[in-house]
Amino acid sequence: xxxxxxxxxxxxxxxxxxxxxxxxxxxxxxxxxxxxxxxxxxxxxxxxxxxxxxxxxxxxxxxxxxxxxxxxxxxxxxxxxxxxxxxxxxxxxxxxxxxxxxxxxxxxxxxxxxxxxxxxxxxxxxxxxxxxxxxxxxxxxxxxxxxxxxxxxxxxxxxxxxxxxxxxxxxxxxxxxxxxxxxxxxxxxxxxxxxxxxxxxxxxxxxxxxxxxxxxxxxxxxxxxxxxxxxxxxxxxxxxxxxxxxxxxxxxxxxxxxxxxxxxxxxxxxxxxxxxxxxxxxxxxxxxxxxxxxxxxxxxxxxxxxxxxxxxxxxxxxxxxxxxxxxxxxxxxxxxxxxxxxxxxxxxxxxxxxxxxxxxxxxxxxxxxxxxxxxxxxxxxxxxxxxxxxxxxxxxxxxxxxxxxxxxxxxxxxxxxxxxxxxxxxxxxxxxxxxxxxxxxxxxxxxxxxxxxxxxxxxxxxxxxxxxxxxxxxxxxxxxxxxxxxxxxxxxxxxxxxxxx
Numbered sequence: 001x002x003x004x005x006x007x008x009x010x011x012x013x014x015x016x017x018x019x020x021x022x023x024x025x026x027x028x029x030x031x032x033x034x035x036x037x038x039x040x041x042x043x044x045x046x047x048x049x050x051x052x053x054x055x056x057x058x059x060x061x062x063x064x065x066x067x068x069x070x071x072x073x074x075x076x077x078x079x080x081x082x083x084x085x086x087x088x089x090x091x092x093x094x095x096x097x098x099x100x101x102x103x104x105x106x107x108x109x110x111x112x113x114x115x116x117x118x119x120x121x122x123x124x125x126x127x128x129x130x131x132x133x134x135x136x137x138x139x140x141x142x143x144x145x146x147x148x149x150x151x152x153x154x155x156x157x158x159x160x161x162x163x164x165x166x167x168x169x170x171x172x173x174x175x176x177x178x179x180x181x182x183x184x185x186x187x188x189x190x191x192x193x194x195x196x197x198x199x200x201x202x203x204x205x206x207x208x209x210x211x212x213x214x215x216x217x218x219x220x221x222x223x224x225x226x227x228x229x230x231x232x233x234x235x236x237x238x239x240x241x242x243x244x245x246x247x248x249x250x251x252x253x254x255x256x257x258x259x260x261x262x263x264x265x266x267x268x269x270x271x272x273x274x275x276x277x278x279x280x281x282x283x284x285x286x287x288x289x290x291x292x293x294x295x296x297x298x299x300x301x302x303x304x305x306x307x308x309x310x311x312x313x314x315x316x317x318x319x320x321x322x323x324x325x326x327x328x329x330x331x332x333x334x335x336x337x338x339x340x341x342x343x344x345x346x347x348x349x350x351x352x353x354x355x356x357x358x359x360x361x362x363x364x365x366x367x368x369x370x371x372x373x374x375x376x377x378x379x380x381x382x383x384x385x386x387x388x389x390x391x392x393x394x395x396x397x398x399x400x401x402x403x404x405x406x407x408x409x410x411x412x413x414x415x416x417x418x419x420x421x422x423x424x425x426x427x428x429x430x431x432x433x434x435x436x437x438x439x440x441x442x443x444x445x446x447x448x449x450x451x452x453x454x455x456x457x458x459x460x461x462x463x464x465x466x467x468x469x470x471x472x473x474x475x476x477x478x479x480x481x482x483x484x485x486x487x488x489x490x491x492x493x494x495x496x497x498x499x500x501x
Contacts, residue, residue, distance in 0.1 A: 108136050108386050108389055109139055110139065110386060110393060111141065112140050112141065112162060112163070112165065113143050113148075113152070113162040113164075113166065114142050114165075115143055115145055116142075116376075117142070118142060119142060120409075121406070121413075122140060122397075122409070123140075124405065125396075125406055126138045128405075129396050133392075136393070138393060145454075146455055147457065149167070149171065149174065149175070149455075149458055150457060152165060152167070152175065152178055153175070156178035156381050156383050157178065161178065161381055162384075163380065163381055163384040163390045164378060164381070164393065166377065166378055167376065167379055168376055168456065168460075169204070169214070169373055169374070169376070169377055170203070170448075170449045170451055170459060170460055171454075171456060171459070172204060172211055172212070173459060173498045173499065174456070174458045174498050175379075178382060179379050179382060180211070180379070180380040180381060180382035180387050180391075181210070182209060182210040182380075183387075183388065186391045187213070194423075195398075195422055195423065195424070196214055196422065196423065197442045198443060198445075199373045199442075199446060199447055200421065202446075202447060203447050212377035212379040213394045214421040215377075215397060215398060215403060215406065215418065216376065217419050217420065217421045217438065217439075217442050218373070218374050219371035219372055219373050219441055220278055220279065220282060220360055220371050220372050220374070221339070221357050221358065221359065221360065221371070221438060222335060222336075222337055222361065223328070223335070223336050223338060223342075223346070223356070224335045224358070225328070225333075226355060227331075227354045228251055229247070229334060232247075232250045232251045232334075233250070237356065239362065239365065240361050240363065240365055241361045244265060245308075247264060247335070248263070248314075248316045248334075249316065250264065251263075251335075252264040252314075258315070260315070260317070262333065263317050263321060263333040264316050264335065265316060265335040265336070266317055266327060266328070267310065267316070267337075268308065268310025268311065268317045269319050270467075270468045271319055272319055272321055272322065272323050273317075274323060274342070274453075275337065275338055275451075275452045276452070276471070277464040277468070278339070278450060278451055278452055279337050280302065280306050281372045281448040281451075282370060283302040285370050285372070285446055286362070286363050286370050287305070287363070289302050291449075291450070291463075292492075292495070294487055294491070295484055299484055300481055300484060303470070303474070303483070307471070307480070310475075319475075325338065325342060328346060328353075329345075329349045329350045331350075331353065339374045340434065340435050340438050343357065356433070357434055357437050359440055359441055360441065369440070370441075370444050370446060371438075371441040371444065371446075372447070372448060372451070375421070378397075379394075398421070400424065403420055403422060404428070406418070407420065415434060416432060419439060426439050449463050450467070452464060462490075462494045462497075463490075463494050465490075466487040467487055469486070469487065473486070
């Protein structure tokens with residue numbers, strides 16, 4: 001799937017080789033007017049006594065050296081030597097040119113494993129990059145999310161994986177075998193930290209390097225049915241968890257047997273609440289708890305706060321209710337907590353529902369606004385033979401103008417695009433009715449490996465399963481503390497498996 005040819009440097013063109021001027025040596029005196037003796041006409045040997053006295057003339061002026069009989073031959077050798085040098089230089093250049101011309105740079109093909117968006121969404125940006133880099137081809141492949149992470153690992157190590165690929169913000173510990181570090185000449189640490197939200201720094205840095213470039217940001221938001229709130233006399237959305245409990249009580253409708261007809265909020269169980277682990281993760285963070293210490297009072301308190309919505313005496317939600325998102329679409333629940341992309345599911349299945357989106361509830365008025373991050377990142381395989389070119393493309397898309405273009409392409413087919421990962425683009429979306437709350441919370445986001453629906457079959461899914469068992473255990477009468485102690489043992493094994501300290 002990858003082009004193994006390496007880019008070859010442009011061959012130098014021919015250069016003019018200057019030849020130094022050669023000083024001409026005076027030739028021996030002209031013999032004009034004298035008889036020229038050819039080899040065939042060589043006379044017999046003449047002795048000095050036979051030469052008339054008057055013909056003997058001094059031919060060398062006093063004080064002057066006689067011209068060398070070898071002077072003419074030296075000049076010939078000099079010309080010959082310079083010619084040989086010139087010829088050798090030209091020959092070397094010709095050989096170099098011919099050897100290079102047979103290996104002209106070929107197109108580099110980068111295979112990109114993508115998720116979620118169709119090829120047409122990124123096609124305009126790929127075309128823009130191709131115009132600026134005519135030797136680079138981007139082969140966009142939309143992958144099935146099932147077993148996706150395992151394919152990245154297995155095919156990458158076998159040399160058959162992609163050059164660039166998408167991965168979840170929580171996957172870095174489980175993908176360290178295949179991820180290449182971001183070269184600092186592509187983006188320095190200072191630029192990375194200035195460009196993206198703080199959560200990206202925490203999620204994507206290992207040691208001294210970053211291992212991905214985020215094109216988007218997302219996290220949990222509170223979605224509420226405005227008609228149901230107004231029917232209950234509530235004109236504004238809840239701000240705190242105390243508000244949530246009060247609103248849920250007012251909005252809950254039950255029949256005479258106590259069966260829930262309309263729930264105020266979907267909270268308290270695991271089996272029928274989408275993203276229950278994300279929500280519990282936020283409550284852990286807001287309560288000052290640590291996933292590595294689930295037996296602490298803060299963690300136990302978070303579980304108690306979560307479970308109370310589905311416990312007596314209020315029983316505001318139970319396992320007999322439909323799936324939380326399905327219940328909201330059917331207008332059987334007034335409030336749910338979801339990542340922003342689930343809004344698209346709601347709009348698609350019930351375009352007429354009158355709902356609004358707001359930030360998550362905080363612990364108390366004036367408290368810190370915290371949301372659990374849930375976004376995707378672009379990375380480069382360390383098995384790619386074209387890592388630098390892969391990073392250049394990812395950096396290209398991460399530029400301001402290109403992200404806005406990408407958002408616009410996505411928004412052509414759905415109500416909104418991906419919330420921008422760049423801090424300097426926040427003002428463009430902060431007022432958006434659907435994803436404005438995501439941007440408002442972005443600088444306060446934190447990450448935990450508790451994100452549902454990543455299909456990682458690894459870190460997230462394994463930890464979530466232990467928490468699901470803990471919640472179900474409490475439904476069956478096990479104490480919060482005991483349930484979390486059991487979960488803690490399992491989570492410690494998962495952390496050890498992925499070498500997380």
